[in-house]
Amino acid sequence: TDHMGTDGLRYRDTTQDAMAVANVDPEFALLRMRQVFEQQTPDGGGCFSFFPDDNRPVSDSPRRSDNTVWQIYTIHNLIAETGRMELLDEVIPYRDGSPGTVYEHILRGLEYIYERRGSNGLPTLYYADWNDSLALFQDEAAESVMLGMQLVYACKLFKEIAAHREADDHLAWCDQVIAELTDILNSDKVWDGRWYRRLLLSNGKTLGSAANRQGRIYLNPQSWAVISRVGDYENRGRIAMDAVAELLDTEAGLQILAPPFTGIPEPEDPPLGSNPGIGENGGIFCHANTWAVIAECLLERPERAWKYFRQILPEVVSDKFGAAHYQREPYVFVSSIIGPVSDRFGEGGISWLTGTANWMHVAALHYILGVRPTLDGLVVEPCLPAALTQARVTRNYRGETQSINLIQGEPNER
Secondary structure (H helix, E strand, O other): OOOOOOOOEEHHHHHHHHHHHOOOOHHHHHHHHHHHHOOOOOOOOOOOEEOOOOOOOOEOOOOEOOHHHOHHHHHHHHHHHHOOHHHHHOEOOOOOOOOOEHHHHHHHHHHHHHOOEOOOOOEEOEOEOOOHHHHHHOOOOOEEHHHHHHHHHHHHHHHHHHHHOOOHHHHHHHHHHHHHHHHHHOOOOOEOOOOEOOEEOOOOOEEOOOOOOOOOEEOHHHHHHHHHOHHHHHHHHHHHHHHHHHHOEEOOEEOOEEOOOOOOOOOOOOOOOOOOOEOOEOOEEHHHHHHHHHHHHHOOOHHHHHHHHHOOOHHHHHHHHOHHHHOOOOOOOEOEEOOOOOOOOOOEOOEOOOOHHHHHHHHHHHHHOOEEEEOOEEEEOOOOOOOOOEEEEEEEEOOEEEEEEEEOOOOOEO
């Protein structure tokens, strides 16, 4: 439907949803991205939500620092799917009516994040990055490790587009950002010894450190260290994902952090947000699990990738804990599953409203099955577990039907 709910369309959520849709309905994905770019401000900033069907004003609050990092992910996938590089030259007005090409919208969005960094050189958190619960720490000057890694990955994707356009100045800018942020992210400020920290707080403290009494390890920086290749340094991405397997894995999925918070910022302080084990406070946040699946595929560890993929499937969780306990539909992803510190472990959270569906599509098709569109064509790099001896992928790609047989231990035949 083209009609929005009471909250309209969320800027970053719509961008992520369009990413997976680009592989099955590129025109609809492009329509959504036009609507997103029309809400961008000329300086490159995004917004919280917007209402394309009526005259309600755009909502800029709360200010999320990650809004414009997602745009390159979606457009890159859209062009890889269609081969239509000319989409980058389409002119879409900014919110004030001034013109900008798709290429310029993306670049300004990345520059917006890079130019608003903190004293340590990482992107400023403001209200929150992807993880809304970080707003509970009320530190808008904190710096986000996750967003720093995402910006590195974004610049690597943007480099591929800039190279096609022979935009040497933009290639040089991307190289500078990648090198600078990679150094900071692997410094002692961020690397904790076995994993990457989550936030650098403005008071000099950190979240996601073994020195913390609660929230010692967060899932997302470990996954994005691998996805961005920041963790290639000294094999840290693999080390960090091993810590994830040891400290965050449960029979219903990976916890977003551990141990959960009983008080914020310290255990003796008042409780804020969700109870321990629920939602973003140590729950199994399904959206975050998808990036761990991708990370394990990139590390060429198919058994662990398959385990992480399968254990949050709705029908699997419903069967394991019982439909009456799970309480959600066994055919649609939930936002989160209650974690093991709660006596409600295995109960499903909000269904029909999560970016998990988008990213699980990407994890399954692009990484586990390994049939991934690139700017130069379709790549086949499967990451199949031993139990999946063969699979077939039939898909339409740039006007032709491709039938790809994936056979364990044998060369792929098309």
